[in-house]
Amino acid sequence: MTIIYYNGEFRDDQVTLDYNDRGYQFGDGIYEVVRVYDGRLFTAREHFERLVRSAGEILITAPKTVDEYIEICEQLIEKNQLADGNIYIQVTRGVAVRNHAFPEHAEPVTLMYTYEAGRPLKGMQDGVKVITAEDIRWLRCDIKSLNLLGNVLNKEKAVRAGAVEAVQIRDGVVTEGASSNVYIIKDGTIYTHPANNLILNGITRQVIKECxxxxxxxxxxxxxxxxxxxxxxEVFISSTTLEVTPVVQVDEKVIGGPGPVARKLQQAFDEKIQTGR
Ligand code: PLP
Known part of the structure:
Protein backbone atom coordinates (compact mmCIF):
# COMPACT_ATOMS: atom_id res chain seq x y z
CA MET A 1 0.00 0.00 0.00
CA THR A 2 1.26 3.46 -0.89
CA ILE A 3 1.12 6.18 1.72
CA ILE A 4 0.16 9.51 0.23
CA TYR A 5 -0.10 13.01 1.67
CA TYR A 6 -3.49 14.64 1.19
CA ASN A 7 -4.49 17.94 2.71
CA GLY A 8 -2.38 17.86 5.82
CA GLU A 9 -2.51 14.11 6.52
CA PHE A 10 -0.57 10.99 5.64
CA ARG A 11 -3.03 8.30 4.64
CA ASP A 12 -3.49 5.26 2.46
CA ASP A 13 -4.17 5.88 -1.22
CA GLN A 14 -7.96 5.57 -0.91
CA VAL A 15 -8.70 9.30 -0.58
CA THR A 16 -11.98 10.73 -1.83
CA LEU A 17 -11.45 13.64 -4.18
CA ASP A 18 -14.14 16.29 -4.19
CA TYR A 19 -15.79 16.65 -7.61
CA ASN A 20 -15.92 20.41 -7.02
CA ASP A 21 -12.14 20.65 -6.70
CA ARG A 22 -11.15 23.40 -9.13
CA GLY A 23 -8.08 21.43 -10.16
CA TYR A 24 -10.42 18.80 -11.54
CA GLN A 25 -12.86 21.13 -13.30
CA PHE A 26 -10.63 24.03 -14.43
CA GLY A 27 -7.08 22.74 -14.19
CA ASP A 28 -6.84 25.54 -11.63
CA GLY A 29 -3.64 24.64 -9.84
CA ILE A 30 0.05 23.96 -10.15
CA TYR A 31 2.37 20.99 -9.72
CA GLU A 32 5.94 19.70 -9.49
CA VAL A 33 7.76 16.42 -10.02
CA VAL A 34 10.83 15.88 -7.83
CA ARG A 35 13.38 13.10 -8.45
CA VAL A 36 14.58 10.70 -5.78
CA TYR A 37 17.86 8.84 -6.31
CA ASP A 38 18.78 6.10 -3.87
CA GLY A 39 16.34 7.42 -1.27
CA ARG A 40 17.64 11.00 -1.52
CA LEU A 41 15.86 14.04 -2.93
CA PHE A 42 17.58 15.75 -5.86
CA THR A 43 17.27 19.56 -6.28
CA ALA A 44 14.13 19.56 -4.12
CA ARG A 45 14.68 23.12 -2.88
CA GLU A 46 14.74 24.45 -6.45
CA HIS A 47 11.55 22.53 -7.30
CA PHE A 48 9.66 23.85 -4.28
CA GLU A 49 10.87 27.40 -4.86
CA ARG A 50 9.41 27.06 -8.37
CA LEU A 51 6.19 25.59 -6.92
CA VAL A 52 5.76 28.57 -4.60
CA ARG A 53 6.44 30.93 -7.51
CA SER A 54 3.99 29.11 -9.86
CA ALA A 55 1.31 29.30 -7.14
CA GLY A 56 1.94 33.01 -6.63
CA GLU A 57 1.69 33.70 -10.37
CA ILE A 58 -1.88 32.35 -10.38
CA LEU A 59 -2.69 34.07 -7.07
CA ILE A 60 -2.66 30.96 -4.89
CA THR A 61 -0.77 31.28 -1.62
CA ALA A 62 1.22 28.05 -1.28
CA PRO A 63 -0.01 26.43 1.95
CA LYS A 64 3.50 25.35 3.05
CA THR A 65 7.02 26.71 3.02
CA VAL A 66 9.82 25.20 0.94
CA ASP A 67 11.27 23.58 4.08
CA GLU A 68 7.89 22.12 5.05
CA TYR A 69 7.43 20.59 1.58
CA ILE A 70 10.89 19.06 1.78
CA GLU A 71 10.07 17.61 5.22
CA ILE A 72 6.85 16.02 3.89
CA CYS A 73 8.84 14.52 0.99
CA GLU A 74 11.38 13.04 3.41
CA GLN A 75 8.54 11.44 5.34
CA LEU A 76 6.92 10.06 2.17
CA ILE A 77 10.25 8.54 1.10
CA GLU A 78 10.60 6.94 4.52
CA LYS A 79 7.01 5.69 4.79
CA ASN A 80 7.08 4.21 1.28
CA GLN A 81 10.68 2.99 1.45
CA LEU A 82 11.29 4.71 -1.88
CA ALA A 83 14.74 4.19 -3.40
CA ASP A 84 14.50 5.39 -7.02
CA GLY A 85 11.47 7.27 -8.20
CA ASN A 86 9.59 10.53 -8.24
CA ILE A 87 7.39 12.58 -5.96
CA TYR A 88 4.38 14.28 -7.54
CA ILE A 89 3.04 17.38 -5.80
CA GLN A 90 -0.02 19.35 -6.81
CA VAL A 91 -1.81 22.27 -5.21
CA THR A 92 -5.22 23.37 -6.48
CA ARG A 93 -7.13 26.53 -5.65
CA GLY A 94 -9.56 24.42 -3.65
CA VAL A 95 -13.17 23.27 -3.60
CA ALA A 96 -16.08 25.51 -4.52
CA VAL A 97 -19.37 25.44 -6.45
CA ARG A 98 -18.49 25.76 -10.12
CA ASN A 99 -17.86 29.33 -11.24
CA HIS A 100 -14.93 30.59 -13.31
CA ALA A 101 -14.21 33.50 -10.93
CA PHE A 102 -12.15 32.75 -7.81
CA PRO A 103 -14.24 31.55 -4.86
CA GLU A 104 -14.23 33.80 -1.81
CA HIS A 105 -13.53 31.08 0.69
CA ALA A 106 -11.55 28.18 -0.71
CA GLU A 107 -8.58 26.51 0.93
CA PRO A 108 -5.90 25.16 -1.40
CA VAL A 109 -5.91 21.37 -1.70
CA THR A 110 -2.53 19.59 -1.64
CA LEU A 111 -1.77 16.11 -2.93
CA MET A 112 1.69 14.53 -2.73
CA TYR A 113 2.62 10.96 -3.60
CA THR A 114 5.64 8.88 -4.55
CA TYR A 115 6.07 6.41 -7.38
CA GLU A 116 8.93 4.18 -8.35
CA ALA A 117 10.86 4.92 -11.54
CA GLY A 118 14.29 3.96 -12.79
CA ARG A 119 16.69 6.26 -14.62
CA PRO A 120 16.08 6.59 -18.41
CA LEU A 121 19.27 4.68 -19.19
CA LYS A 122 18.38 3.32 -22.62
CA GLY A 123 17.39 6.71 -24.06
CA MET A 124 20.44 8.33 -22.49
CA GLN A 125 22.70 5.69 -23.98
CA ASP A 126 21.23 5.29 -27.49
CA GLY A 127 19.50 8.63 -28.01
CA VAL A 128 15.87 9.11 -28.99
CA LYS A 129 13.71 10.26 -31.89
CA VAL A 130 11.65 13.45 -31.65
CA ILE A 131 9.12 15.09 -33.92
CA THR A 132 8.42 18.79 -34.43
CA ALA A 133 4.96 20.18 -33.69
CA GLU A 134 3.27 23.56 -33.49
CA ASP A 135 3.36 25.05 -29.99
CA ILE A 136 -0.34 25.56 -29.31
CA ARG A 137 -0.05 26.34 -25.58
CA TRP A 138 -0.97 29.52 -23.72
CA LEU A 139 1.54 32.36 -23.19
CA ARG A 140 2.47 31.60 -19.57
CA CYS A 141 4.47 28.42 -20.04
CA ASP A 142 6.77 29.61 -17.22
CA ILE A 143 4.02 28.57 -14.77
CA LYS A 144 3.98 24.83 -14.05
CA SER A 145 0.21 24.74 -14.31
CA LEU A 146 -2.12 21.74 -14.27
CA ASN A 147 -3.48 22.90 -17.64
CA LEU A 148 -1.48 20.55 -19.84
CA LEU A 149 -3.74 19.95 -22.81
CA GLY A 150 -1.40 21.52 -25.39
CA ASN A 151 1.48 19.47 -23.99
CA VAL A 152 -0.60 16.29 -23.84
CA LEU A 153 -1.82 16.56 -27.45
CA ASN A 154 1.69 17.13 -28.77
CA LYS A 155 3.16 14.32 -26.68
CA GLU A 156 0.50 11.97 -28.06
CA LYS A 157 1.41 13.06 -31.60
CA ALA A 158 5.02 12.13 -30.83
CA VAL A 159 4.12 8.74 -29.40
CA ARG A 160 1.94 7.95 -32.42
CA ALA A 161 4.93 8.77 -34.66
CA GLY A 162 7.13 6.39 -32.67
CA ALA A 163 8.99 9.27 -31.03
CA VAL A 164 9.76 10.15 -27.43
CA GLU A 165 9.13 13.88 -27.53
CA ALA A 166 7.51 16.67 -29.55
CA VAL A 167 9.80 19.68 -30.05
CA GLN A 168 7.40 22.61 -30.11
CA ILE A 169 7.71 25.55 -32.51
CA ARG A 170 6.02 28.92 -32.05
CA ASP A 171 6.29 31.62 -34.74
CA GLY A 172 9.34 29.97 -36.31
CA VAL A 173 11.16 29.55 -32.98
CA VAL A 174 11.89 26.29 -31.15
CA THR A 175 10.51 26.77 -27.63
CA GLU A 176 10.72 23.47 -25.72
CA GLY A 177 9.46 19.90 -25.66
CA ALA A 178 6.01 18.86 -24.45
CA SER A 179 7.63 17.90 -21.13
CA SER A 180 11.30 18.85 -21.56
CA ASN A 181 13.70 21.62 -22.54
CA VAL A 182 15.46 21.49 -25.91
CA TYR A 183 19.09 22.30 -26.76
CA ILE A 184 21.20 22.33 -29.89
CA ILE A 185 24.98 22.37 -30.17
CA LYS A 186 26.71 24.19 -33.02
CA ASP A 187 30.48 24.57 -33.23
CA GLY A 188 30.89 23.68 -29.56
CA THR A 189 28.29 26.14 -28.22
CA ILE A 190 25.03 25.10 -26.55
CA TYR A 191 21.91 27.07 -27.51
CA THR A 192 18.58 26.91 -25.70
CA HIS A 193 15.51 29.13 -25.55
CA PRO A 194 15.79 31.98 -23.00
CA ALA A 195 13.91 31.47 -19.72
CA ASN A 196 10.93 33.71 -20.39
CA ASN A 197 7.14 33.24 -20.51
CA LEU A 198 7.35 30.87 -23.49
CA ILE A 199 9.09 28.00 -21.68
CA LEU A 200 9.32 26.35 -18.30
CA ASN A 201 12.72 27.13 -16.81
CA GLY A 202 13.56 23.49 -16.09
CA ILE A 203 15.41 22.68 -12.89
CA THR A 204 17.42 20.19 -14.96
CA ARG A 205 18.09 23.03 -17.42
CA GLN A 206 19.53 25.07 -14.54
CA VAL A 207 21.76 22.17 -13.44
CA ILE A 208 22.91 21.65 -17.05
CA LYS A 209 23.77 25.35 -17.30
CA GLU A 210 25.86 24.96 -14.15
CA CYS A 211 27.57 21.84 -15.60
CA GLU A 234 24.01 17.68 -31.65
CA VAL A 235 20.55 17.97 -30.14
CA PHE A 236 19.44 16.92 -26.68
CA ILE A 237 16.47 17.30 -24.36
CA SER A 238 16.30 17.47 -20.58
CA SER A 239 13.88 17.08 -17.71
CA THR A 240 13.70 15.71 -14.19
CA THR A 241 12.78 12.29 -15.57
CA LEU A 242 14.78 12.37 -18.86
CA GLU A 243 17.99 13.91 -17.39
CA VAL A 244 20.26 14.60 -20.42
CA THR A 245 18.76 12.60 -23.30
CA PRO A 246 20.46 12.92 -26.69
CA VAL A 247 18.28 13.25 -29.80
CA VAL A 248 19.41 11.18 -32.78
CA GLN A 249 16.50 11.86 -35.15
CA VAL A 250 14.22 14.88 -35.73
CA ASP A 251 11.20 14.03 -37.90
CA GLU A 252 12.77 12.18 -40.87
CA LYS A 253 16.23 13.70 -40.43
CA VAL A 254 18.84 11.52 -38.76
CA ILE A 255 21.16 13.75 -36.71
CA GLY A 256 23.43 10.94 -35.61
CA GLY A 257 25.12 10.71 -32.28
CA PRO A 258 24.84 10.82 -29.30
CA GLY A 259 27.55 13.46 -29.59
CA PRO A 260 30.50 14.36 -27.36
CA VAL A 261 28.96 17.44 -25.69
CA ALA A 262 25.87 15.50 -24.58
CA ARG A 263 28.14 12.77 -23.26
CA LYS A 264 30.20 15.26 -21.22
CA LEU A 265 27.04 16.81 -19.78
CA GLN A 266 25.65 13.38 -18.90
CA GLN A 267 28.83 12.61 -16.99
CA ALA A 268 28.82 15.96 -15.18
CA PHE A 269 25.11 15.57 -14.36
CA ASP A 270 25.77 12.08 -13.03
CA GLU A 271 28.41 13.50 -10.68
CA LYS A 272 25.83 15.98 -9.35
CA ILE A 273 23.50 13.06 -8.66
CA GLN A 274 26.23 11.12 -6.86
CA THR A 275 27.31 14.06 -4.72
CA GLY A 276 23.76 15.24 -4.06
CA ARG A 277 24.81 18.59 -5.57
N1 PLP B 1 9.32 22.02 -20.03
C1 PLP B 1 8.13 21.45 -19.78
C2 PLP B 1 6.95 21.89 -20.58
C3 PLP B 1 8.01 20.47 -18.79
O1 PLP B 1 6.81 19.92 -18.53
C4 PLP B 1 9.16 20.06 -18.07
C5 PLP B 1 9.09 19.03 -17.04
O2 PLP B 1 8.11 18.36 -16.86
C6 PLP B 1 10.38 20.66 -18.38
C7 PLP B 1 10.43 21.66 -19.36
C8 PLP B 1 11.64 20.28 -17.66
O3 PLP B 1 11.60 20.77 -16.33
P1 PLP B 1 12.41 20.07 -15.17
O4 PLP B 1 13.82 19.95 -15.62
O5 PLP B 1 12.25 21.00 -14.02
O6 PLP B 1 11.77 18.74 -14.95
Whole structure:
Protein backbone atom coordinates (compact mmCIF):
# COMPACT_ATOMS: atom_id res chain seq x y z
CA MET A 1 0.00 0.00 0.00
CA THR A 2 1.26 3.46 -0.89
CA ILE A 3 1.12 6.18 1.72
CA ILE A 4 0.16 9.51 0.23
CA TYR A 5 -0.10 13.01 1.67
CA TYR A 6 -3.49 14.64 1.19
CA ASN A 7 -4.49 17.94 2.71
CA GLY A 8 -2.38 17.86 5.82
CA GLU A 9 -2.51 14.11 6.52
CA PHE A 10 -0.57 10.99 5.64
CA ARG A 11 -3.03 8.30 4.64
CA ASP A 12 -3.49 5.26 2.46
CA ASP A 13 -4.17 5.88 -1.22
CA GLN A 14 -7.96 5.57 -0.91
CA VAL A 15 -8.70 9.30 -0.58
CA THR A 16 -11.98 10.73 -1.83
CA LEU A 17 -11.45 13.64 -4.18
CA ASP A 18 -14.14 16.29 -4.19
CA TYR A 19 -15.79 16.65 -7.61
CA ASN A 20 -15.92 20.41 -7.02
CA ASP A 21 -12.14 20.65 -6.70
CA ARG A 22 -11.15 23.40 -9.13
CA GLY A 23 -8.08 21.43 -10.16
CA TYR A 24 -10.42 18.80 -11.54
CA GLN A 25 -12.86 21.13 -13.30
CA PHE A 26 -10.63 24.03 -14.43
CA GLY A 27 -7.08 22.74 -14.19
CA ASP A 28 -6.84 25.54 -11.63
CA GLY A 29 -3.64 24.64 -9.84
CA ILE A 30 0.05 23.96 -10.15
CA TYR A 31 2.37 20.99 -9.72
CA GLU A 32 5.94 19.70 -9.49
CA VAL A 33 7.76 16.42 -10.02
CA VAL A 34 10.83 15.88 -7.83
CA ARG A 35 13.38 13.10 -8.45
CA VAL A 36 14.58 10.70 -5.78
CA TYR A 37 17.86 8.84 -6.31
CA ASP A 38 18.78 6.10 -3.87
CA GLY A 39 16.34 7.42 -1.27
CA ARG A 40 17.64 11.00 -1.52
CA LEU A 41 15.86 14.04 -2.93
CA PHE A 42 17.58 15.75 -5.86
CA THR A 43 17.27 19.56 -6.28
CA ALA A 44 14.13 19.56 -4.12
CA ARG A 45 14.68 23.12 -2.88
CA GLU A 46 14.74 24.45 -6.45
CA HIS A 47 11.55 22.53 -7.30
CA PHE A 48 9.66 23.85 -4.28
CA GLU A 49 10.87 27.40 -4.86
CA ARG A 50 9.41 27.06 -8.37
CA LEU A 51 6.19 25.59 -6.92
CA VAL A 52 5.76 28.57 -4.60
CA ARG A 53 6.44 30.93 -7.51
CA SER A 54 3.99 29.11 -9.86
CA ALA A 55 1.31 29.30 -7.14
CA GLY A 56 1.94 33.01 -6.63
CA GLU A 57 1.69 33.70 -10.37
CA ILE A 58 -1.88 32.35 -10.38
CA LEU A 59 -2.69 34.07 -7.07
CA ILE A 60 -2.66 30.96 -4.89
CA THR A 61 -0.77 31.28 -1.62
CA ALA A 62 1.22 28.05 -1.28
CA PRO A 63 -0.01 26.43 1.95
CA LYS A 64 3.50 25.35 3.05
CA THR A 65 7.02 26.71 3.02
CA VAL A 66 9.82 25.20 0.94
CA ASP A 67 11.27 23.58 4.08
CA GLU A 68 7.89 22.12 5.05
CA TYR A 69 7.43 20.59 1.58
CA ILE A 70 10.89 19.06 1.78
CA GLU A 71 10.07 17.61 5.22
CA ILE A 72 6.85 16.02 3.89
CA CYS A 73 8.84 14.52 0.99
CA GLU A 74 11.38 13.04 3.41
CA GLN A 75 8.54 11.44 5.34
CA LEU A 76 6.92 10.06 2.17
CA ILE A 77 10.25 8.54 1.10
CA GLU A 78 10.60 6.94 4.52
CA LYS A 79 7.01 5.69 4.79
CA ASN A 80 7.08 4.21 1.28
CA GLN A 81 10.68 2.99 1.45
CA LEU A 82 11.29 4.71 -1.88
CA ALA A 83 14.74 4.19 -3.40
CA ASP A 84 14.50 5.39 -7.02
CA GLY A 85 11.47 7.27 -8.20
CA ASN A 86 9.59 10.53 -8.24
CA ILE A 87 7.39 12.58 -5.96
CA TYR A 88 4.38 14.28 -7.54
CA ILE A 89 3.04 17.38 -5.80
CA GLN A 90 -0.02 19.35 -6.81
CA VAL A 91 -1.81 22.27 -5.21
CA THR A 92 -5.22 23.37 -6.48
CA ARG A 93 -7.13 26.53 -5.65
CA GLY A 94 -9.56 24.42 -3.65
CA VAL A 95 -13.17 23.27 -3.60
CA ALA A 96 -16.08 25.51 -4.52
CA VAL A 97 -19.37 25.44 -6.45
CA ARG A 98 -18.49 25.76 -10.12
CA ASN A 99 -17.86 29.33 -11.24
CA HIS A 100 -14.93 30.59 -13.31
CA ALA A 101 -14.21 33.50 -10.93
CA PHE A 102 -12.15 32.75 -7.81
CA PRO A 103 -14.24 31.55 -4.86
CA GLU A 104 -14.23 33.80 -1.81
CA HIS A 105 -13.53 31.08 0.69
CA ALA A 106 -11.55 28.18 -0.71
CA GLU A 107 -8.58 26.51 0.93
CA PRO A 108 -5.90 25.16 -1.40
CA VAL A 109 -5.91 21.37 -1.70
CA THR A 110 -2.53 19.59 -1.64
CA LEU A 111 -1.77 16.11 -2.93
CA MET A 112 1.69 14.53 -2.73
CA TYR A 113 2.62 10.96 -3.60
CA THR A 114 5.64 8.88 -4.55
CA TYR A 115 6.07 6.41 -7.38
CA GLU A 116 8.93 4.18 -8.35
CA ALA A 117 10.86 4.92 -11.54
CA GLY A 118 14.29 3.96 -12.79
CA ARG A 119 16.69 6.26 -14.62
CA PRO A 120 16.08 6.59 -18.41
CA LEU A 121 19.27 4.68 -19.19
CA LYS A 122 18.38 3.32 -22.62
CA GLY A 123 17.39 6.71 -24.06
CA MET A 124 20.44 8.33 -22.49
CA GLN A 125 22.70 5.69 -23.98
CA ASP A 126 21.23 5.29 -27.49
CA GLY A 127 19.50 8.63 -28.01
CA VAL A 128 15.87 9.11 -28.99
CA LYS A 129 13.71 10.26 -31.89
CA VAL A 130 11.65 13.45 -31.65
CA ILE A 131 9.12 15.09 -33.92
CA THR A 132 8.42 18.79 -34.43
CA ALA A 133 4.96 20.18 -33.69
CA GLU A 134 3.27 23.56 -33.49
CA ASP A 135 3.36 25.05 -29.99
CA ILE A 136 -0.34 25.56 -29.31
CA ARG A 137 -0.05 26.34 -25.58
CA TRP A 138 -0.97 29.52 -23.72
CA LEU A 139 1.54 32.36 -23.19
CA ARG A 140 2.47 31.60 -19.57
CA CYS A 141 4.47 28.42 -20.04
CA ASP A 142 6.77 29.61 -17.22
CA ILE A 143 4.02 28.57 -14.77
CA LYS A 144 3.98 24.83 -14.05
CA SER A 145 0.21 24.74 -14.31
CA LEU A 146 -2.12 21.74 -14.27
CA ASN A 147 -3.48 22.90 -17.64
CA LEU A 148 -1.48 20.55 -19.84
CA LEU A 149 -3.74 19.95 -22.81
CA GLY A 150 -1.40 21.52 -25.39
CA ASN A 151 1.48 19.47 -23.99
CA VAL A 152 -0.60 16.29 -23.84
CA LEU A 153 -1.82 16.56 -27.45
CA ASN A 154 1.69 17.13 -28.77
CA LYS A 155 3.16 14.32 -26.68
CA GLU A 156 0.50 11.97 -28.06
CA LYS A 157 1.41 13.06 -31.60
CA ALA A 158 5.02 12.13 -30.83
CA VAL A 159 4.12 8.74 -29.40
CA ARG A 160 1.94 7.95 -32.42
CA ALA A 161 4.93 8.77 -34.66
CA GLY A 162 7.13 6.39 -32.67
CA ALA A 163 8.99 9.27 -31.03
CA VAL A 164 9.76 10.15 -27.43
CA GLU A 165 9.13 13.88 -27.53
CA ALA A 166 7.51 16.67 -29.55
CA VAL A 167 9.80 19.68 -30.05
CA GLN A 168 7.40 22.61 -30.11
CA ILE A 169 7.71 25.55 -32.51
CA ARG A 170 6.02 28.92 -32.05
CA ASP A 171 6.29 31.62 -34.74
CA GLY A 172 9.34 29.97 -36.31
CA VAL A 173 11.16 29.55 -32.98
CA VAL A 174 11.89 26.29 -31.15
CA THR A 175 10.51 26.77 -27.63
CA GLU A 176 10.72 23.47 -25.72
CA GLY A 177 9.46 19.90 -25.66
CA ALA A 178 6.01 18.86 -24.45
CA SER A 179 7.63 17.90 -21.13
CA SER A 180 11.30 18.85 -21.56
CA ASN A 181 13.70 21.62 -22.54
CA VAL A 182 15.46 21.49 -25.91
CA TYR A 183 19.09 22.30 -26.76
CA ILE A 184 21.20 22.33 -29.89
CA ILE A 185 24.98 22.37 -30.17
CA LYS A 186 26.71 24.19 -33.02
CA ASP A 187 30.48 24.57 -33.23
CA GLY A 188 30.89 23.68 -29.56
CA THR A 189 28.29 26.14 -28.22
CA ILE A 190 25.03 25.10 -26.55
CA TYR A 191 21.91 27.07 -27.51
CA THR A 192 18.58 26.91 -25.70
CA HIS A 193 15.51 29.13 -25.55
CA PRO A 194 15.79 31.98 -23.00
CA ALA A 195 13.91 31.47 -19.72
CA ASN A 196 10.93 33.71 -20.39
CA ASN A 197 7.14 33.24 -20.51
CA LEU A 198 7.35 30.87 -23.49
CA ILE A 199 9.09 28.00 -21.68
CA LEU A 200 9.32 26.35 -18.30
CA ASN A 201 12.72 27.13 -16.81
CA GLY A 202 13.56 23.49 -16.09
CA ILE A 203 15.41 22.68 -12.89
CA THR A 204 17.42 20.19 -14.96
CA ARG A 205 18.09 23.03 -17.42
CA GLN A 206 19.53 25.07 -14.54
CA VAL A 207 21.76 22.17 -13.44
CA ILE A 208 22.91 21.65 -17.05
CA LYS A 209 23.77 25.35 -17.30
CA GLU A 210 25.86 24.96 -14.15
CA CYS A 211 27.57 21.84 -15.60
CA UNK A 212 28.30 23.68 -18.88
CA UNK A 213 29.85 26.58 -16.98
CA UNK A 214 32.03 24.18 -14.98
CA UNK A 215 33.08 22.40 -18.18
CA UNK A 216 33.76 25.75 -19.90
CA UNK A 217 31.26 24.93 -22.66
CA UNK A 218 29.61 28.15 -23.90
CA UNK A 219 25.89 28.15 -22.95
CA UNK A 220 23.84 30.69 -24.89
CA UNK A 221 20.23 31.35 -23.95
CA UNK A 222 19.24 32.39 -27.47
CA UNK A 223 16.39 31.37 -29.72
CA UNK A 224 16.87 29.19 -32.80
CA UNK A 225 14.53 27.95 -35.50
CA UNK A 226 13.70 24.57 -37.04
CA UNK A 227 16.40 24.98 -39.73
CA UNK A 228 19.08 25.37 -37.07
CA UNK A 229 17.59 22.42 -35.21
CA UNK A 230 18.01 20.25 -38.30
CA UNK A 231 21.50 21.58 -39.05
CA UNK A 232 22.80 21.18 -35.47
CA UNK A 233 25.89 19.12 -34.63
CA GLU A 234 24.01 17.68 -31.65
CA VAL A 235 20.55 17.97 -30.14
CA PHE A 236 19.44 16.92 -26.68
CA ILE A 237 16.47 17.30 -24.36
CA SER A 238 16.30 17.47 -20.58
CA SER A 239 13.88 17.08 -17.71
CA THR A 240 13.70 15.71 -14.19
CA THR A 241 12.78 12.29 -15.57
CA LEU A 242 14.78 12.37 -18.86
CA GLU A 243 17.99 13.91 -17.39
CA VAL A 244 20.26 14.60 -20.42
CA THR A 245 18.76 12.60 -23.30
CA PRO A 246 20.46 12.92 -26.69
CA VAL A 247 18.28 13.25 -29.80
CA VAL A 248 19.41 11.18 -32.78
CA GLN A 249 16.50 11.86 -35.15
CA VAL A 250 14.22 14.88 -35.73
CA ASP A 251 11.20 14.03 -37.90
CA GLU A 252 12.77 12.18 -40.87
CA LYS A 253 16.23 13.70 -40.43
CA VAL A 254 18.84 11.52 -38.76
CA ILE A 255 21.16 13.75 -36.71
CA GLY A 256 23.43 10.94 -35.61
CA GLY A 257 25.12 10.71 -32.28
CA PRO A 258 24.84 10.82 -29.30
CA GLY A 259 27.55 13.46 -29.59
CA PRO A 260 30.50 14.36 -27.36
CA VAL A 261 28.96 17.44 -25.69
CA ALA A 262 25.87 15.50 -24.58
CA ARG A 263 28.14 12.77 -23.26
CA LYS A 264 30.20 15.26 -21.22
CA LEU A 265 27.04 16.81 -19.78
CA GLN A 266 25.65 13.38 -18.90
CA GLN A 267 28.83 12.61 -16.99
CA ALA A 268 28.82 15.96 -15.18
CA PHE A 269 25.11 15.57 -14.36
CA ASP A 270 25.77 12.08 -13.03
CA GLU A 271 28.41 13.50 -10.68
CA LYS A 272 25.83 15.98 -9.35
CA ILE A 273 23.50 13.06 -8.66
CA GLN A 274 26.23 11.12 -6.86
CA THR A 275 27.31 14.06 -4.72
CA GLY A 276 23.76 15.24 -4.06
CA ARG A 277 24.81 18.59 -5.57
N1 PLP B 1 9.32 22.02 -20.03
C1 PLP B 1 8.13 21.45 -19.78
C2 PLP B 1 6.95 21.89 -20.58
C3 PLP B 1 8.01 20.47 -18.79
O1 PLP B 1 6.81 19.92 -18.53
C4 PLP B 1 9.16 20.06 -18.07
C5 PLP B 1 9.09 19.03 -17.04
O2 PLP B 1 8.11 18.36 -16.86
C6 PLP B 1 10.38 20.66 -18.38
C7 PLP B 1 10.43 21.66 -19.36
C8 PLP B 1 11.64 20.28 -17.66
O3 PLP B 1 11.60 20.77 -16.33
P1 PLP B 1 12.41 20.07 -15.17
O4 PLP B 1 13.82 19.95 -15.62
O5 PLP B 1 12.25 21.00 -14.02
O6 PLP B 1 11.77 18.74 -14.95
Missing amino acids: AEELLIPFHEETFGPDELLAAD
